[in-house]
Every structure is written in C-alpha cells, then in structure tokens.
Amino acid sequence: MTTVAGVNGATLEEFREILLAWGETHRRIYPWRELQFRTPYAVAIAELMLRRTRADQVRPVFSDFIRRYPTLESAACADEFNLKAVLHPLGLTWRIENIVSFVKTAYARFGNDLQADRDILLSMPGVGEYVSEAVLCFTSTQQGVLIDTNVVRVLGRYFGLDYSGEARRRKTFRTLAREIAITNDCANYHYSLLDFAASICRAKSPYCEACPLQSTGRCSYYLTIKSASTKSL
Numbered sequence: 001m002t003t004v005a006g007v008n009g010a011t012l013e014e015f016r017e018i019l020l021a022w023g024e025t026h027r028r029i030y031p032w033r034e035l036q037f038r039t040p041y042a043v044a045i046a047e048l049m050l051r052r053t054r055a056d057q058v059r060p061v062f063s064d065f066i067r068r069y070p071t072l073e074s075a076a077c078a079d080e081f082n083l084k085a086v087l088h089p090l091g092l093t094w095r096i097e098n099i100v101s102f103v104k105t106a107y108a109r110f111g112n113d114l115q116a117d118r119d120i121l122l123s124m125p126g127v128g129e130y131v132s133e134a135v136l137c138f139t140s141t142q143q144g145v146l147i148d149t150n151v152v153r154v155l156g157r158y159f160g161l162d163y164s165g166e167a168r169r170r171k172t173f174r175t176l177a178r179e180i181a182i183t184n185d186c187a188n189y190h191y192s193l194l195d196f197a198a199s200i201c202r203a204k205s206p207y208c209e210a211c212p213l214q215s216t217g218r219c220s221y222y223l224t225i226k227s228a229s230t231k232s233l
C-alpha cells in the first residue's frame with residue numbers, strides 16, 4: 001500500500017528499524033537523555049538550552065543547572081540573578097530570559113506538576129513546536145515528531161524529496177516524518193535519527209560509505225551520486 005510521497009509502509013518501517021538498530025551502538029550519551037531527567041521540566045530546559053547551541057556546549061550548563069535546580073519549584077523560586085548566572089555561559093540573552101520566564105510561568109500555573117501535554121507546552125513562554133514535540137517524545141508514551149532542517153535533510157535525501165528552503169513546513173515532510181515515527185520507541189528512534197543526521201548523513205559530505213541505510217539500495221541521493229560517478233568513468 002502506498003502512503004505518503006509514493007512510499008509504502010514497509011519501506012518506512014525498514015527505515016525506522018535500521019536507524020533504531022544503528023542507534024543501539026551509536027547513540028550519543030547526554031545527561032538530558034538519562035532516564036532520571038526525562039521529565040517534562042528537565043527535557044524542556046534541555047531543549048530550550050539546545051536552541052542554536054551545540055550539545056557539547058550545553059552539556060556542562062545543563063548538568064550544573066539541574067544539579068542546583070532539580071525541580072521546577074527550585075528553579076522558579078531561585079534568586080533570579082543566580083539563575084541567570086548559571087545560564088550565562090550559554091549566551092543569547094533572549095534565551096536566558098525565555099528560560100527564566102518559562103520556569104516562573106510553568107510553576108505559577110502547575111506547581112511541580114508540569115505535564116507532557118502539547119497544548120499546555122505550546123502555551124508556555126519560549127516553547128515552540130520543536131520543544132513541545134521533544135517533551136512528548138522523550139518523556140511519555142505519546143507520539144511526538146521532531147522535524148528540523150537535519151531531519152528533513154535525511155528524509156529528503158533518502159526518499160528523493162526536495163529538501164531546500166522551508167521544507168520542514170511542507171505537508172509531505174510532516175506527514176512522512178509522522179508516519180515513520182509511529183513506534184513504541186519514539187524516544188530512541190528520534191535520538192538515533194538526530195545523531196545519525198549529525199554524524200553520518202551530514203549536511204556537508206554525507207558519510208555514505210558508513211551508512212547503514214545504504215545497503216537497502218533505496219537512498220535516492222546515494223543512487224544519484226553513484227550513477228553519476230559510474231557515468232564519469
């Protein structure tokens with residue numbers, strides 16, 4: 001049966017299962033991925049920190065922040081000057097203000113009981129679609145779907161779709177990403193996909209020779225460059 005973009009369900013499942021298997025031995029370890037920190041509060045803080053900032057830069061700041069402020073209450077009731085000082089190494093003043101505003105608003109509305117609920121999360125200061133989907137993905141059994149330029153690049157290359165410009169907003173990508181992400185292991189699938197995009201299907205020079213998806217013979221990008229190099233011989 002054909003689903004979206006002419007791709008059938010078995011092919012989507014194959015893509016997901018290969019990435020999950022690759023992730024078993026390649027997923028990166030970050031503090032916000034530890035089970036003890038997979039709460040709506042901690043995941044939201046990590047994702048707000050990760051906006052426009054590399055994970056390696058976020059790692060020490062997140063660890064320090066969550067050690068000092070292990071609960072929403074402890075962050076919301078903290079001295080604002082101290083809170084901002086902990087966030088200072090991240091840079092981006094607007095982001096620091098967003099995080100402070102997020103903890104204060106979330107605590108004022110829900111105390112220590114912030115839930116992984118899409119509408120609630122989207123109503124919080126600084127929380128957009130990506131952060132709210134990440135909280136759903138990484139903290140609960142609800143399905144969340146992460147779509148950013150990296151995810152769109154991998155899907156576009158593999159399934160032969162134009163991923164230029166604002167492709168992440170196009171319905172084709174959104175439907176495709178959502179259908180692939182239908183799994184009981186939503187968190188590990190997305191961790192694997194994000195790490196795969198960063199280390200194998202990189203923006204510049206994808207590492208196709210080490211790619212576990214290459215052996216399916218279905219990667220449109222790889223088939224195109226292989227065919228071009230064969231013709232040039």
Ligand code: SF4
Nearest residue numbers: 201206208211219222
């Ligand atoms: Fe990306 Fe290359 Fe793998 Fe295709 S074969 S998914 S282009 S790394």
